[in-house]
Amino acid sequence: MKPATDTIRVLIRRGDAHSGRICVYRAPRRENQTVLDVVTWIQRELAPDLAYRFSCRVGMCGTCAMMVGGAPRWTCRTHVKTVLRRGQLELAPLRSLPIIKDLACDMSEFFAKWRRAEGRFHSSPERSGRAQPPVKILPSTPARREADAAIECINCAVCYSACDVVAWNRDYLGPAALNRAWSLQNDARDSAHARRLRAVSAGGGCQHCHSQHSCESFCPVGLSPARSIAGLKRALARGALGIRPHSPPHA
Amino acid sequence: MRPPQHPRTRALWLAFLLHRVSGILLALFLPLHFYLLGLALRDAEALDGYLALAAHPFLKIAEFGLVFLLAAHLCGGLRILAFEFLPWRNWQKGAAAAALALAFAFACGFLLRAF
Numbered sequence: 001m002k003p004a005t006d007t008i009r010v011l012i013r014r015g016d017a018h019s020g021r022i023c024v025y026r027a028p029r030r031e032n033q034t035v036l037d038v039v040t041w042i043q044r045e046l047a048p049d050l051a052y053r054f055s056c057r058v059g060m061c062g063t064c065a066m067m068v069g070g071a072p073r074w075t076c077r078t079h080v081k082t083v084l085r086r087g088q089l090e091l092a093p094l095r096s097l098p099i100i101k102d103l104a105c106d107m108s109e110f111f112a113k114w115r116r117a118e119g120r121f122h123s124s125p126e127r128s129g130r131a132q133p134p135v136k137i138l139p140s141t142p143a144r145r146e147a148d149a150a151i152e153c154i155n156c157a158v159c160y161s162a163c164d165v166v167a168w169n170r171d172y173l174g175p176a177a178l179n180r181a182w183s184l185q186n187d188a189r190d191s192a193h194a195r196r197l198r199a200v201s202a203g204g205g206c207q208h209c210h211s212q213h214s215c216e217s218f219c220p221v222g223l224s225p226a227r228s229i230a231g232l233k234r235a236l237a238r239g240a241l242g243i244r245p246h247s248p249p250h251a
Numbered sequence: 252m253r254p255p256q257h258p259r260t261r262a263l264w265l266a267f268l269l270h271r272v273s274g275i276l277l278a279l280f281l282p283l284h285f286y287l288l289g290l291a292l293r294d295a296e297a298l299d300g301y302l303a304l305a306a307h308p309f310l311k312i313a314e315f316g317l318v319f320l321l322a323a324h325l326c327g328g329l330r331i332l333a334f335e336f337l338p339w340r341n342w343q344k345g346a347a348a349a350a351l352a353l354a355f356a357f358a359c360g361f362l363l364r365a366f
Contacts, residue, residue: 164264210267211263211267211331211334211335212263212264212267213261213263213264213343214261214264217261217263226343227339230334230335230339231339233335233336234335234336237335237336
């Protein structure tokens with residue numbers, strides 16, 4: 001590794017949910033470094049009590065998400081040179097989630113909403129029980145394509161943090177939970193479609209989305225929760241008009 | 252990974268903002284609109300006075316703004332209805348730009364007829 005010739009001014013929001021302060025650090029600037037590299041260097045060399053979260057460091061787990069310069073991002077996949085402004089880097093914990101300490105957030109609320117939106121797969125003895133043969137689902141079916149478009153979510157909460165509606169209305173389920181619900185609505189094996197539609201149309205449900213599309217703009221995987229939410233709204237409108245709910249074909 | 256723009260400077264967020272702000276401003280204008288319409292029923296002279304005032308170029312420009320707000324709210328609303336009720340398309344930004352261009356064209360058309 002080449003020795004550092006320059007430094008970066010790093011501003012980090014530290015403290016818990018009740019008392020926060022901006023701490024300024026100087027970290028070495030290198031030709032190739034990610035924001036996570038900088039945070040790790042600061043924790044190892046300057047502030048051993050700095051709390052943050054990471055696991056894989058290669059964009060697989062989604063645990064290292066933070067606000068970088070006011071935008072939610074995976075820090076392990078963000079090169080410092082792309083977000084540095086006048087030699088300065090601003091870091092804060094993810095927006096709209098309770099802060100545990102420094103850059104680490106409490107994700108309980110996020111996953112509670114995921115469950116509230118019926119994000120769990122419900123098997124049924126008739127459709128996908130052990131006694132049944134495997135359900136045949138052709139990749140070319142429209143439902144399978146819709147599910148494909150939503151299925152790669154790893155629940156990093158970047159979309160949740162980017163969404164203004166989540167910030168304004170703490171009851172709103174958020175893009176990730178609704179995206180998950182839409183992928184299951186298009187799963188022919190799942191048996192809880194009606195119950196899930198009720199869950200996503202209850203208080204804080206998909207009708208609160210204002211179509212700002214921040215979720216799809218910031219999703220590091222390139223998914224479009226906005227598309228999934230639009231799908232849920234269409235399914236609900238069909239139900240309200242008495243049109244038979246869309247049932248994904250088995251083959 | 253390209254750094255995304257700040258959450259509130261993106262085209263579709265601005266389209267959302269324009270739709271909201273135009274709706275609020277139109278709602279604020281409605282009482283004045285109904286007051287002037289009411290004058291037609293009970294005070295024709297006062298109404299004529301206001302109509303003469305409306306011929307002033309400054310008010311024509313203000314009306315251009317009003318027509319733009321109305322057209323922007325209408326086109327923005329149609330865009331959202333299309334986005335939510337028609338099959339998904341990936342050109343959402345293009346639709347927002349088209350709605351804005353159409354609204355501006357409506358307002359310019361009004362201005363051309365006004366003078």
